[in-house]
Each structure stands twice: as structure tokens, then as C-alpha cells.
Amino acid sequence: MEFFYVVKATQKSGKQDAVIWFTAKTEARANLQLDVALEDAGIETGRGKDYAKPIRTDFPVVDDLPEEGEVDFTWCDRYELAEDQRTWNVKQQAEDESVDDADIEDSTAEESQQSEQPNLIVVATLPFRQRVLAQFIGDGEYLYHVDAGQKNEIVRLEMDTDDTYIQNLLLAAENVEAFKKAIEHDIHKVVNAVKKVFPVDGKIPELATLIQFLKLWFATDHIDHGILVREWAAGNRISSVQRTDSGTNADGGYVTDRGPDAHHTLDTLDLEIACALLPMDFNHFEIPGSILRRAKEIVTKKEEPWKSWSNILRNQPGVLGVNRTAIFNLVRIAPENIHLTPVAHLEFVNQTMTAAFNSAVELLPLHEAEPAAQEISQPESKVFPRKSFCTHEENLQRVREEGARRRAEEAAAQPQKVEQELVRNVGNGIFDVTALLQNSATHGTKKATETTSNVQMEETVSDEEQAGDKVQSGESSLETGEESHTGQQADVKQKPENAHQNDEYAHQNTQKVNQTEPEAQSDEPAVVYPAYFEPGRYEGLPNEVYHAANGISSTQVKDARVSLMYFNARHVAKTITKERSPVLDMGNLVHGLALQPEQLDEEFSVEPVIPEGAFSTTATIRAFIDEYNASLPAQLSTDDIKALLEEYNATLPAQVPLGGSVEETGQSYMSLPEEYQRIEADQKQTAAAMKACIKEYNATLPAQVKTSGGRDALLEQLAIINPDLVAQEAQKPQPLKVSGTKADLIQTVKSVNPDAVFADELLDAWRENPQGKVLVTRQQLSTALAIQSALLAHPTAGMLLQHPSRAVEVSYFGFDDETGLEVRVRPDLEIDLDGVRIGADLKTISMWNIKQEGLRAKLHREIIDRDYHLSAAMYCETAALDQFFWIFVNKDENYHWIAIIEASAELLELGMLEYRKAMRAIATGFDTGEWPAPITADYTDELNDFDLRRLEALRLA
Structure with a gap:
């Protein structure tokens, strides 16, 4: 592919324009060859140099091309660029000197007439970027066409990469689809709106802000363009023109008693x-x-x-x-x-x-x-x-x-x-x-x-x-x-x-x-x-009030260091909610016991102590039921009731059997009383007739009670023959049920012992936690109390935590000097010793498996990785602290060692610089509305030093 460039000399330099061309596979390679060729020729380009930036043109097809790769200073004597600044045309040679005076006069007259009628170019026929710039140079007037001078100015602005205002305007226009489809009148209006909102001689607008305004301008109704421009020019970045529910303009454009900066909706x-x-x-x-x-x-x-x-x-x-x-x-x-x-x-x-x-x-x-x-x-x-x-x-x-x-x-x-x-x-x-x-x-x-x-x-x-x-x-x-x-x-x-x-x-x-x-x-x-909260010092603010107050805290700054996307999701858009973790609760418990033990009950709910004699398991409940049932008067058993019923049945006359054969039926019939032998002597004694007589006789006998069924059914039969005994049995206390779920057994015990205490109910009431406090088990409390004892017994930590002039959990509100954003801090402890203000933070760690020789390095890594040094710098800046200490205590059970670490001046300086950087990023996010992800560019993964050594070792193997 051929690439042809022209390098124009400035008027002040007095040098000739130059051209150069060569063949390359890609434009990037062509640019590289161009830089090398210009450097070899001693040509410097750019602002303040003798030559402007090279401009690529169409490749001319002529016979007198210069040599490939060589800088030619004579080309522009023979050829010149057309109005499109891309096509090369042959220059017209001077008229023959032998032309007579009349011809010269006619030629002069014709040239003067042509100069009076300049060659004009219709703006609508120009490329999009030049159409935008044509309206930009119009000074508020709509340009239908431009002359050669205006065209040259348009081209100069388009090629001037150092003019950030123009380049941002062109990039923004190309990134707004409605702008690219707009007609000339709309381009004229929107360009003038941009110049009113963002004055050319003022602060250069950011690209994102320009794109936002252009999108709003095209999305706004024509009648509301004036209001939109007025509000943006006044610094009020409204997202839409407000209208009443009936569609009329809700904002009369007047400054009310709410103040000129108030955005009333x-x-x-x-x-x-x-x-x-x-x-x-x-x-x-x-x-x-x-x-x-x-x-x-x-x-x-x-x-x-x-x-x-x-x-x-x-x-x-x-x-x-x-x-x-x-x-x-x-x-x-x-x-x-x-x-x-x-x-x-x-x-x-x-x-x-x-x-x-x-x-x-x-x-x-x-x-x-x-x-x-x-x-x-x-x-x-x-x-x-x-x-x-x-x-x-x-x-x-x-x-x-x-x-x-x-x-x-x-x-x-x-x-x-x-x-x-x-x-x-x-x-x-x-x-x-x-x-x-x-x-x-x-x-x-x-x-x-x-x-x-x-x-x-x-x-x-x-x-x-x-x-x-x-x-x-x-x-x-x-x-x-x-x-x-x-x-x-x-x-x-x-x-x-x-x-x-x-x-x-x-x-x-x-x-x-x-x-x-x-x-x-x-x-x-x-x-x-x-x-x-106005800037100042506030004591005794509850946790929920402080965490909901205005200002950026050190935790939010740390989240911004994770990424601005995470900061926005957690603290601005609030799409990420951080759940309370048991580790955090344990740390808060140690803080409460060490710093404010008198306020422990306000934030924490300790697991209740199970009183002696309370029912804790199913076995204890069953044992109580068995003991209670054993103390009750004995009741008639099923066998006892059956014996009484059978004894009663034994006193009753026996039923005459029907018999299984005619002989047996005849014997039973003959045993009947005479008044029930109703078959006449002259009648045949059939089995059916004899059985009918037997049944008639049996029906006159008293019925026997049933002796089968459950206890309740037998009691019903016993009530027929001995109701007094059944009434006495009903008055006896009934034994408790010994089967069912644990909840059923609990209700059974409560029916006879309402004051009974059950461990499950105590723990369930504690877990329901209607006050929303932090739940603390007995094991956690025991560990926290042991940590508290270790802290108070330590010579340095005990002195800091029990100093008479100490102040705990004091809240400070202020402003960041560089960005103007509101900030708030809350050091765990502060002490004023003869004008020297000392701050301290209590940190719980778990390092039971770290060797003694590596503890200091591990603690330093802990400080850096968790941005403790950043918080310390922020505390010293906002709360005016002169020194800062960390009180590290190991929370592993029965292994509570303590380390007192002072933040050095270099460590505080590092934290302050990182804090400033994070605050600048946050301020930029608020200004632009952009919250970038932690990784935004594609990259190639490279081997580190260790992997490179492994690679070399494997190559040699």
C-alpha cells in the first residue's frame, strides 16, 4: 500500500514545503518510516517548529514522482493541493512574457472580476467534521457556504491536534448518533449551544461532559433548548427540562429565595x-x-x-x-x-x-x-x-x-x-x-x-x-x-x-x-x-448515626482503592450491601469490652445463662413426665376391667346353644322351658323351627357386656354394670403422654408446671433478637473477656486504654483540602498529653501459626494490605493527631499476645499520598459520573522473575 505525505513549512520559517512517499503494509508501519525519514532529513514538526504535522494525501499518478523514501522540496513547485486538501493538481504556468499590453489588460480585468466573485463551497457537501467546524467559525451566524479562506481555517482546525477544545467537540459529535444525522440548521444551533455552555476562552470541557450535553440537547424538545442551555451555562447540569404534570414549563427561570445554586424540582x-x-x-x-x-x-x-x-x-x-x-x-x-x-x-x-x-x-x-x-x-x-x-x-x-x-x-x-x-x-x-x-x-x-x-x-x-x-x-x-x-x-x-x-x-x-x-x-x-454535621468534633454519637452521616469515611476510601466501580455500587448506587460477618462481630465485641465496657449492653446481646433445673434435653423432659406419672394414684388397668366384666358375665344365665346339627338343636330345644317349646305335637320338629324357639328364649335373657376393645371401650361397658366405680376412676388425675415431638412434650410439661424453664425457649427468644443487637455466645464472650484481661494487663496497652484523659470513639467531620469533598473519621482512642495528641486503633488478628521471626513482617503486610496506614494518615489529617499507634491483639483462644506499633513518618506519608490519590479519583467520579472497573484494558500476561527462572531451568534440562 502506498502512502503519500506533505509536510508544510510555516510562513515564518521561509522554507519550502516537502513531500515524501513509500510503500508499507500497514499505516502504523508507514508512520514509523515517516518519523525515521523526517528525522534523517532534519525536519522537526509540531507547534513551535518550522514544519507542521505531516498530512496524508491521495497518491498522485504522474511520471515525475520523487524517489521512494526521499524527502523532496521541489514537488510543491510543480503541483498544488485541491480544495479538498487531498488531490494533487498541476500548477498553472505563468503567461508568456511576449503577450501584448491589451491582452495583459484583458487578463487583468478578467482576474479582477474573478476575484470579486470568489469560489464558494456549500457546507452541506463537506465531510461531517468540517460541517461542524464550519458552523463553529460562523460566530453565531448560520453558514450556508464558505469561501477558500474559511475552508483553509476549517482544515487547520481539523488538523490541529493540540487544540483540545476542538478535538473534544469533534469526538463528542462523532459519538452522538443524533448529531451525525442532524441537518445543517440543527448543527448550527447545537454548536452555538455548546459555545454558550462551554465558552471557548474558558475551561476546556471534558469529553464525557460534552457527550452528555449533546445527547441531552438532541433528546430535549425544541421549545426547551433555551432553558437547557441557560441551566447548563449557569452550572446546573440538569438531566431534563422540568414541566408540570399538565405539560407547561414548571421553571419560570427566576432565582427564588432558595438561593441561586438550589435545584428545585x-x-x-x-x-x-x-x-x-x-x-x-x-x-x-x-x-x-x-x-x-x-x-x-x-x-x-x-x-x-x-x-x-x-x-x-x-x-x-x-x-x-x-x-x-x-x-x-x-x-x-x-x-x-x-x-x-x-x-x-x-x-x-x-x-x-x-x-x-x-x-x-x-x-x-x-x-x-x-x-x-x-x-x-x-x-x-x-x-x-x-x-x-x-x-x-x-x-x-x-x-x-x-x-x-x-x-x-x-x-x-x-x-x-x-x-x-x-x-x-x-x-x-x-x-x-x-x-x-x-x-x-x-x-x-x-x-x-x-x-x-x-x-x-x-x-x-x-x-x-x-x-x-x-x-x-x-x-x-x-x-x-x-x-x-x-x-x-x-x-x-x-x-x-x-x-x-x-x-x-x-x-x-x-x-x-x-x-x-x-x-x-x-x-x-x-x-x-x-x-x-458541620465540620467539628462530636463526642458520643451512636454508631448508626455516625455511619449514616455526611462525609466520606476511611472505609469508603479503601473501597475506592478496590475500584471506583465497587465504590459506586456500595456507597453511591447502593446496589451492594455488605452483610455483617461473625468475624466483624467478634472484633466489635473486643472493641466494646476494651474501650467502652459500660456500653456493652447497648450494642450486644449475650447468650443467656441456662438456670439450674431448666429442661435442656428430651431426656430431662421425659424423666420429669415419668416421675410425675409415677406419683399419681394407680388406675384400673385393661386387665382389671376385663376381669370385672368377665366376673359379671359369669353371674348371668348362659345362653342356650343353637347346636351344630339336628340332634344338638333338638337337645337344646328340649332343655327350654315348656312355654317356649311352641311346636305342636302333631307338627314336625324341624331344625329351623327349633332354632326360632331357642332364639326367642335367649332374647329374654340379660345381655352380657363386651370384654374386648381398648381401655376406654371397656370403661364404657363397666359403666353399665358399675357406674360408681367408673366415676371414681374418672376423678383420678390422668397420666401425661410420653410420646410425641419435643415441642409436644414441652407443652405437656407446661400443662402441669407452668413455671417450668426450657433452655430451647430461652435460646430461641435470644436468637429472635427484637432489638437488632449483635448476638454473642458464651464462648465468644469468654474469649473476649480473656482478650480484655490481656489488654488491660499489658503495660503499654493498659496505660493507653485506661488513661484518665482518654477519649473514645470521637467523631470528626471536615473537608478534604485538595478536592473539597466532605470527610469524617472516628479513631478508636485519642489522648492529649501536654499538647501532644495521640491516636490509637485497636485491631484483632489471628496469627497463631506465624513464626516469631516473621511476625513483624507479617504485621507490616497486614497494615499495608488492609490500608491501616491510609486510615491513620486520614485520622491525623482530619483529627489533628501528632502520633498514631496500633494495638494489635491476637484473638486465638488462650493465645492472646499484644503488639504496640507506632506509625512512622514515612508510613504516614505513604498513607497520605495514597489517600490523596483515592480522593482525587472519587472526585473525578462524582464530576464525570464515570466509575471505571478495576481492569479496563486488554493485556498480555507476562512471566515474573520466579517463573522466568523456572523457564530457563526447564529449557536447560
Whole structure:
């Protein structure tokens, strides 16, 4: 195959253009020969050099070709490239100098006329890449055709591989099928849209981002192209233009009071409507977690009146451009139960939502916006004034004071006992929770002393499942409407002073509005953990709260080092769920006993001790049944009953036998009394007639009782002749059954011994684990206690674990300086010694079979393979630790040795560099949405040094 190249010289160099050609099997080999030939000729190509990059052209078929493989500088004097930049044409020679002046003037006139009418090329006839570039250089104008200068500029841009912006645009266009099929007008529009979204003089867009935008542009309706371009240019990478349920544009394009960066959707609008319907005062820009949870529940269950409000507002044109304040005001000023009349409801919304109303920025106080029809009869008592917004402690104090006052009045007046509401409104947003607390199963009738204290968030464990309070990754955020990636975005931003909301107040109002059953409340306020943790230090966070909080943990960084695909599946898409393993439970048990033994019962459920005397096996149950049956009064046996029946039958007159022959029947007939011998003397005594007389006689005799059958059947026969004896027998206790399954035998024992304790029932109740704790067997607890004793007895480990200034399981939240991603860490132990901050992690290992000489190398391998050094570096960076130690303890039974290892400066530096690399990869994944697999390229497996030595040895054998 022939390859012909032209190497054009730059204007500044003043050199001549060159050509070269040769024959090669493949293009790759041709490129290699080209590089060698140009290097031999001393020609350097590229930016800043005398020559541009070589361009391959069509092979010319002429007689004066240069020699193959030689660089020729005279070719371009005879030939020139056509407009397609691929075909070679012969240059036109200069006119003969002997032409007269008239001819020259005519020629000059013709040339000037041709120059006034340049040769134009229709853009639609150009190759696809050049069609795209033609619209790119049009500066916003649609180009139907281009002239020679514009064509040269197009070719230059196409060949300029150093212009990343142009090359990414062309590659993206070729990878979007709709783009390749587009007409010229659409190409003009989409290219200009790209230039608006990604300015040429700005940051060069990534190829994946360009492809994503182009696909969205072609998938979007023509009428929505302007909205799509506007949102992307503003940095809001929307995946589609939002429309109401009726099809109108939902986004008016206005910046609302939610902020310019907030991405408001119809889903977040539903949450705002649900929050506005709740009868509680709160800052609508910093919605408490309890309010948000209740709002999500309303949306999920599609409760009324939310359902009616949502149906109407979701169909309002431009509803996403309405301020959040206006949405709250609209819902709060609506007449009571207006949702029951759809026509009136729609009319109210249309008349109220004016341009001035929609731009409202001042929230109406709840007691002013609340319709008068919703007011409840209030006692004539002094009502404490309150602000529009108050802190948790202030609201709690008012509720308690009002409750105490009302209870004192009721006790003095001794009112009649009447059915009362669980939660009563006493005005101005204050609610009396006395009835709820008195009816609680937790409190009974006991009246606890009313106290008010500033309870720290870290000192109280909530009675709710707080792990589900925050919006998890993938849920819609009320604040931004975007998906949260591994907790990077919080659904509601809360200030520390507003992180605690009156849980009783919010929960009771929710009950009253939705008619749900009351829950047991505590005298002490249940802590509400914030949905978003600001950077800082937090003590006492429960495990489920920390693991569900925002920020990337060291475990997630380690998963990213496995591969970004695994990180995405486990922490972003959440398609991989990691099950709890027994090994992990054992490690947690050792951690609990060594670090926080006082909190062991909160997380672990220990196997119960089987009390002495409990029934543990079938044999013990059978032994009890046999012993019980032996203690009962003796009952009549079957043989005894038969003997009584046979004795009775013996006292009865015997039946006359019918006989087996005529003679025997005649003898039996003659033994009958005379009144039963009814055959006349003159009649023949046949056997049938005699048997009839015998049967008649036998029928007059008393019937004998049956002596065959089971005990119950024999007792029935005995009751006929001796009912008193049978009645006495029935009054005797019946013996227990000794056959059946183990469960049947257990029920048999319980019928006579309800207080009996069975080991199976104790263990089954323990295994059911309704609290969801970690189950710990007695053997595991014994091993963990032995490990605890070994740790506390060790001179260094014991000092660290029992140091008076130690802090255990402290949570730190912060930001990664390089990527800006949120991070969180939780070292097992930290100690502050005269300004030197020391951190430590407790690790359980199993190395019973490792020789002593190889233990240190094995422990180092353990640290590297499990990325312990990466976690240590992350801890030191985020928690500002100066030194870090690992406390390794061998967990094999009765072999609990301990190793204290300090992380060296080089080891921490290695961990920090690997941590930075992983964080950059995670940030790139979030930016591009691409999570590559661990292996993406094909490769050839090569022999390592050991295999190579084996290969050489076998070759020589």
C-alpha cells in the first residue's frame, strides 16, 4: 500500500514545503518510516517548529514522482493541493512574457472580476467534521457556504491536534448518533449551544461532559433548548427540562429565595407543601429533622390534604419559580378543609398566586396565618408570648411550665374523670402534653419531678431510630433537589443552635393532625441529631448515626482503592450491601469490652445463662413426665376391667346353644322351658323351627357386656354394670403422654408446671433478637473477656486504654483540602498529653501459626494490605493527631499476645499520598459520573522473575 505525505513549512520559517512517499503494509508501519525519514532529513514538526504535522494525501499518478523514501522540496513547485486538501493538481504556468499590453489588460480585468466573485463551497457537501467546524467559525451566524479562506481555517482546525477544545467537540459529535444525522440548521444551533455552555476562552470541557450535553440537547424538545442551555451555562447540569404534570414549563427561570445554586424540582415542592401543612412554627429555610421526617411520611402515604395541594400546584405554570416563603404562606392562609371542594380550591390558588404574592420573602407567623375555624377551645389562663422561631430549650421550658401549671390547677379543683385529648392546644403554639405522659406505658401514673437542663447532644441517646433521619445517598434533597453522593449534600442545612428541636412538641402535633396512636414519651428530651454535621468534633454519637452521616469515611476510601466501580455500587448506587460477618462481630465485641465496657449492653446481646433445673434435653423432659406419672394414684388397668366384666358375665344365665346339627338343636330345644317349646305335637320338629324357639328364649335373657376393645371401650361397658366405680376412676388425675415431638412434650410439661424453664425457649427468644443487637455466645464472650484481661494487663496497652484523659470513639467531620469533598473519621482512642495528641486503633488478628521471626513482617503486610496506614494518615489529617499507634491483639483462644506499633513518618506519608490519590479519583467520579472497573484494558500476561527462572531451568534440562 502506498502512502503519500506533505509536510508544510510555516510562513515564518521561509522554507519550502516537502513531500515524501513509500510503500508499507500497514499505516502504523508507514508512520514509523515517516518519523525515521523526517528525522534523517532534519525536519522537526509540531507547534513551535518550522514544519507542521505531516498530512496524508491521495497518491498522485504522474511520471515525475520523487524517489521512494526521499524527502523532496521541489514537488510543491510543480503541483498544488485541491480544495479538498487531498488531490494533487498541476500548477498553472505563468503567461508568456511576449503577450501584448491589451491582452495583459484583458487578463487583468478578467482576474479582477474573478476575484470579486470568489469560489464558494456549500457546507452541506463537506465531510461531517468540517460541517461542524464550519458552523463553529460562523460566530453565531448560520453558514450556508464558505469561501477558500474559511475552508483553509476549517482544515487547520481539523488538523490541529493540540487544540483540545476542538478535538473534544469533534469526538463528542462523532459519538452522538443524533448529531451525525442532524441537518445543517440543527448543527448550527447545537454548536452555538455548546459555545454558550462551554465558552471557548474558558475551561476546556471534558469529553464525557460534552457527550452528555449533546445527547441531552438532541433528546430535549425544541421549545426547551433555551432553558437547557441557560441551566447548563449557569452550572446546573440538569438531566431534563422540568414541566408540570399538565405539560407547561414548571421553571419560570427566576432565582427564588432558595438561593441561586438550589435545584428545585417538583419532588422538593411536594416536601415543601407537606412541611407547610404541619401546624408547627419553625424556620422554613432550616427545617428540623423531625418535621422533615413527618413531611416525607405524608408524601409517601399520599395523605390528605397534601394530595389535593400537590395535584393543583404541580400543574401551575412556573410553580418552581415561586419562593418557598410564598408556598408556605399560600398553604397556611387557605380556608380550612378547602381541599374537600376541588373547584373552590383551584380558584383560591389561581386568585392568590399573583406575581407579587409569589415573590414574598416574609413568612406569616403561624398564629396569624392559621384560620379561625381551626382554633380549639382554650382555657382562660395566661398564655406565654412566644417568638416566631425559638430554640429547643426555650420551647421545652414553655411546654413544661404550662403542663405543670395545668396539672396544679386540676389537682386543686379535683375535676371529674373524663376522657381527654392526648395533646391539648393551650394557645400561641404551646401544647400541653400531660395526658400523653400520664397515659404512657413508660411512665404509668408516676409523676416525675419537672426539671429543665441543657442536655448535651452527646449525652443522650434518642428513643427514635436516628439512622434514618437524614436523606440517604440517592434521595432527593429538599434544599437542592439533587441526589446526594455518599452524604456529600445534606437535605436540610441546620445551624447548631437549631439542631435540637422539641421532639415532644413536633411529635405530638404530628399525632394530632394525622390521628396516629401516641407513643411513649420520656421526661427527658430525646435528642434529635442533625441531618447535616458541620465540620467539628462530636463526642458520643451512636454508631448508626455516625455511619449514616455526611462525609466520606476511611472505609469508603479503601473501597475506592478496590475500584471506583465497587465504590459506586456500595456507597453511591447502593446496589451492594455488605452483610455483617461473625468475624466483624467478634472484633466489635473486643472493641466494646476494651474501650467502652459500660456500653456493652447497648450494642450486644449475650447468650443467656441456662438456670439450674431448666429442661435442656428430651431426656430431662421425659424423666420429669415419668416421675410425675409415677406419683399419681394407680388406675384400673385393661386387665382389671376385663376381669370385672368377665366376673359379671359369669353371674348371668348362659345362653342356650343353637347346636351344630339336628340332634344338638333338638337337645337344646328340649332343655327350654315348656312355654317356649311352641311346636305342636302333631307338627314336625324341624331344625329351623327349633332354632326360632331357642332364639326367642335367649332374647329374654340379660345381655352380657363386651370384654374386648381398648381401655376406654371397656370403661364404657363397666359403666353399665358399675357406674360408681367408673366415676371414681374418672376423678383420678390422668397420666401425661410420653410420646410425641419435643415441642409436644414441652407443652405437656407446661400443662402441669407452668413455671417450668426450657433452655430451647430461652435460646430461641435470644436468637429472635427484637432489638437488632449483635448476638454473642458464651464462648465468644469468654474469649473476649480473656482478650480484655490481656489488654488491660499489658503495660503499654493498659496505660493507653485506661488513661484518665482518654477519649473514645470521637467523631470528626471536615473537608478534604485538595478536592473539597466532605470527610469524617472516628479513631478508636485519642489522648492529649501536654499538647501532644495521640491516636490509637485497636485491631484483632489471628496469627497463631506465624513464626516469631516473621511476625513483624507479617504485621507490616497486614497494615499495608488492609490500608491501616491510609486510615491513620486520614485520622491525623482530619483529627489533628501528632502520633498514631496500633494495638494489635491476637484473638486465638488462650493465645492472646499484644503488639504496640507506632506509625512512622514515612508510613504516614505513604498513607497520605495514597489517600490523596483515592480522593482525587472519587472526585473525578462524582464530576464525570464515570466509575471505571478495576481492569479496563486488554493485556498480555507476562512471566515474573520466579517463573522466568523456572523457564530457563526447564529449557536447560
